[in-house]
Amino acid sequence: AHWLSVRKMPADTPLSEVIADPRIVAAVQKAVDYANEAVSRAESIRRFTLIEGEFTEDNGLLTPSLKIKRAAVTAAYTREIEELYGA
Secondary structure (H helix, E strand, C coil): HHHHCCCCCCCCCCHHHHHHHHHHHHHHHHHHHHHHCCCCCHCCCCCCCCCCCCCCCCCCEECCCCCHHHHHHHCCCCHHHHHHHHC
């Protein structure tokens, strides 16, 4: 909610609208660019997509110790991953 209010968006803005907002995409791109300054090109993030949804233990995307279940995430977001890699 705070992150949205700083960007002059109502706290109840639907996530689908948040991830489609060019200001939000630009803010995330700025953070990615900053992070990329600290790593080599091979380690850098070149493309990303914002997704609607959360990674939780309840939906099977995280373990009880909050680690990502890669196979479950890959299965849940196959289309998005393929789009990122140009498949």
